[in-house]
Amino acid sequence: MSQTEGLNDWAYTKKCEKAVEGLKKNGFTAMFCQTGQEVFHYIVNEAAEAGSVGFGGSLSIADLKLADKLKGMGKEILNHGVPDLTPEERLAITRRQLTCDLFLTGSNAVILSGALVNIDGNGNRAAAMFFGPKKVIVVVGRNKLVDGSVEDAVHRIKSFASPPNAKRLNLATPCTTTGFCCDCDSPQRICRVTTIIEKKPRNTDIRVLVVNEDMGL
């Protein structure tokens, strides 16, 4: 590891630790993970009792390549992102995700004082994060941490998450051409629902894993 990498790692470790502290203060079960590998093993372990596992369409989760492992453990996988689904099938899966045993997702941003901020097109992922599934595991790469306010978190999402996500989904929005958000009125606008989970919702077991690696957008 070069000196620059070492110092970056130290600075990110401090940031991750502060986020974990903030999340715990707000009632979440939160932990620091050094690597995605640690996250993989944690999720496999937590999935032991789950019959169904919902995937929220997050790149942070997709990159962990958990689906095959969990399928091999006999879990029902509810993933609306698999190819060749009809729109009706996709909708049915997103509805079932709302009552699955374990829901896996990322978060577009987490502010260091311990709140989760997300922007969705349909709202299914954001909704499943705070009510419905028996257990929710949120994987948060260090690139998602915001040392600031909810407004700063929204700014981060509109700058670094929504435009590339719109591009990934091949949407005809201005940001997929320019790379910048212009608060569009496009029929394909991806930014329609903004949620702030300020404290752990009473009836949902939410685990937030803060990872000292860049993960997702």
Ligand code: SF4
């Ligand atoms: S509001 Fe429109 S332009 Fe801005 S990021 Fe969302 S989809 Fe792109």
